[in-house]
Amino acid sequence: MKITKLEDYLYLIDLETAGIRNFIASYVLKGKEVAIVETGPTSSVPNLLSSLEKLDVKPETVSYVAISHIHLDHGGGAGTLLKRLPKAKVVVHPRGAPHLANPEKLWQQSRMVLGEITELYGAPEPVSEERIIAAADGMVLDVGNNVSLKVLETLGHASHHLSYYDPLSRGIFPGDAAGIYLKEVDVTVPTTPAPLRLDMALASLDKLIDLKPRVMYYSHFGEAFDALEKLQAYKRQLRLWADIAGEGVQANENLEQIARRIVEKDSAMQKAKEYIKTHAVLGETVLNESVQGFIDFVKKYPAPS
Numbered sequence: 184m185k186i187t188k189l190e191d192y193l194y195l196i197d198l199e200t201a202g203i204r205n206f207i208a209s210y211v212l213k214g215k216e217v218a219i220v221e222t223g224p225t226s227s228v229p230n231l232l233s234s235l236e237k238l239d240v241k242p243e244t245v246s247y248v249a250i251s252h253i254h255l256d257h258g259g260g261a262g263t264l265l266k267r268l269p270k271a272k273v274v275v276h277p278r279g280a281p282h283l284a285n286p287e288k289l290w291q292q293s294r295m296v297l298g299e300i301t302e303l304y305g306a307p308e309p310v311s312e313e314r315i316i317a318a319a320d321g322m323v324l325d326v327g328n329n330v331s332l333k334v335l336e337t338l339g340h341a342s343h344h345l346s347y348y349d350p351l352s353r354g355i356f357p358g359d360a361a362g363i364y365l366k367e368v369d370v371t372v373p374t375t376p377a378p379l380r381l382d383m384a385l386a387s388l389d390k391l392i393d394l395k396p397r398v399m400y401y402s403h404f405g406e407a408f409d410a411l412e413k414l415q416a417y418k419r420q421l422r423l424w425a426d427i428a429g430e431g432v433q434a435n436e437n438l439e440q441i442a443r444r445i446v447e448k449d450s451a452m453q454k455a456k457e458y459i460k461t462h463a464v465l466g467e468t469v470l471n472e473s474v475q476g477f478i479d480f481v482k483k484y485p486a487p488s
């Protein structure tokens with residue numbers, strides 16, 4: 184597992200889930216106590232635990248395991264991880280909390296939607312209710328020595344999505360609210376599966392932009408500067424996709440046709456397409472699923488003409 188020190192108190196762990204590098208990140212914030220942002224899926228929890236050991240983090244010093252949302256690649260490992268962190272509580276949006284306590288339905292739905300990819304992630308284990316913090320917007324997670332995280336409700340990608348803000352570095356942990364950042368080609372790719380709420384996703388981006396952040400800490404993947412520019416570019420990208428999906432739906436185009444036009448017209452997708460095609464997980468899912476999210480959204484909420 185590659186561990187990268189980003190700040191004196193902040194580390195990026197490449198979870199290398201299923202052996203895939205630069206795909207799923209966890210972040211460790213060390214104050215007097217410790218906070219972890221994102222667990223990744225169950226299958227790579229051993230990698231996370233060995234990274235904590237390398238960072239000399241004692242299990243009993245971890246107070247918070249903050250997840251952006253319950254999708255398997257972000258919070259799926261919470262139950263398994265908590266078994267090894269005796270004092271930690273999981274921080275999650277209130278609408279995500281019941282699924283952490285009782286993950287069976289989440290697992291079944293994930294298997295339906297993601298198919299074989301779920302086998303790379305592993306089944307989530309339950310988190311006992313007294314160890315779940317259903318977090319409200321604005322809540323502050325303080326781990327001492329001036330290190331803290333502010334909870335930001337950022338719906339859109341999911342109806343239960345949170346981002347986190349680190350005031351010391353003016354950094355945002357956006358979960359899936361700001362797309363997948365591909366460092367190799369320096370562009371973002373939308374993470375917008377159905378049921379996408381585009382209106383809420385755009386409002387969430389405005390909320391992140393208002394913080395005037397300096398740096399992004401993407402779950403997919405890694406640290407990226409020019410945060411404001413990246414958030415604004417992502418907003419433009421979502422609008423472009425929505426326009427193309429709207430036209431496509433009007434013209435009775437199918438998913439494939441709409442996806443093809445999106446790739447043609449979105450310069451970021453031009454840069455990303457080769458990388459995505461050869462990626463073990465993204466290749467299978469990301470483009471069609473994200474386009475489907477837009478199609479469903481524009482059908483359900485047609486733009487006022």
Ligand SMILES: [Zn+2]
Nearest residue numbers: 252254340359
């Ligand atoms: Zn997600």
